[in-house]
Amino acid sequence: MKESYLSELEEYRVGPENDDIQKFVEDVAKRIEDEFTRYEEYHPAILGRNSGEKLYRLLVKEKPDIVVETGVCNGFSTSVILKALNDNQRGKLFSVDLPANIDELEDKERSGAVIPPGKRPGWAVPEELRDRWTLKEGNSYYELPKIFENLSHNIDLFLHDSGHSYETMMFEFSIAWYHLMKEGFLLSDNIDFSDAFSDFVEAKKVIPYKIGSLGLIQKKER
Numbered sequence: 001m002k003e004s005y006l007s008e009l010e011e012y013r014v015g016p017e018n019d020d021i022q023k024f025v026e027d028v029a030k031r032i033e034d035e036f037t038r039y040e041e042y043h044p045a046i047l048g049r050n051s052g053e054k055l056y057r058l059l060v061k062e063k064p065d066i067v068v069e070t071g072v073c074n075g076f077s078t079s080v081i082l083k084a085l086n087d088n089q090r091g092k093l094f095s096v097d098l099p100a101n102i103d104e105l106e107d108k109e110r111s112g113a114v115i116p117p118g119k120r121p122g123w124a125v126p127e128e129l130r131d132r133w134t135l136k137e138g139n140s141y142y143e144l145p146k147i148f149e150n151l152s153h154n155i156d157l158f159l160h161d162s163g164h165s166y167e168t169m170m171f172e173f174s175i176a177w178y179h180l181m182k183e184g185f186l187l188s189d190n191i192d193f194s195d196a197f198s199d200f201v202e203a204k205k206v207i208p209y210k211i212g213s214l215g216l217i218q219k220k221e222r
């Protein structure tokens, strides 16, 4: 895929600026980064402050009832989503993550998207935001179909941030799209990692946007 794909996309209009969310995003990112100062050769691969803030503002504007995400890791994007649902006073989040603990890595070359020894996915999510959250630990290939089956076509927003191979992205986009409600949103981080997002956009004949580093498309048909 051409490297400038994301920068060429038009920004989707999200809700108004909000100082409180800037502080929240900073606090969560810092909590994770501080923990990683002890594991210098590893990095947490969080969504990022700018994308986190924009994701929050989209969620506050759209007020989804059901959100599904893949890729929790240390819990940055999860915290942002749960903060928005809490501030909206509605909605639930279902997350899937196949965790990679630093001390249990099978792939010794791997340095990113890992969690510290002894921690579980989403360890950085504030306790008071966890009421609206269901976490399934496992591979999205197995866990996503089960989640979608139970939620029966009522998904308002799906966020992909798990494994970024073409196959995984295309699998998650396809199953999520099928289960999204009309007007539902599909968001993906790292859309420059493969052609999956641009191929999917072309196949579905939708207009791609971005918010921060995330690609965004909206389902117009049921």
Ligand SMILES: C[S@@+](CC[C@H](N)C(=O)[O-])C[C@H]1O[C@@H](n2cnc3c(N)ncnc32)[C@H](O)[C@@H]1O
Binding pocket: 044, 045, 046, 047, 048, 070, 071, 072, 073, 074, 075, 076, 077, 078, 096, 097, 098, 099, 100, 113, 114, 138, 139, 140, 141, 161, 162, 163, 164, 168
């Ligand atoms: C980039 S990190 C997620 C970062 C997180 N969204 C954040 O903002 O902090 C990707 C996570 O997805 C997990 N993962 C990778 N492939 C997966 C798969 N097939 N199913 C579920 N989780 C997967 C990784 O182990 C890691 O925990």
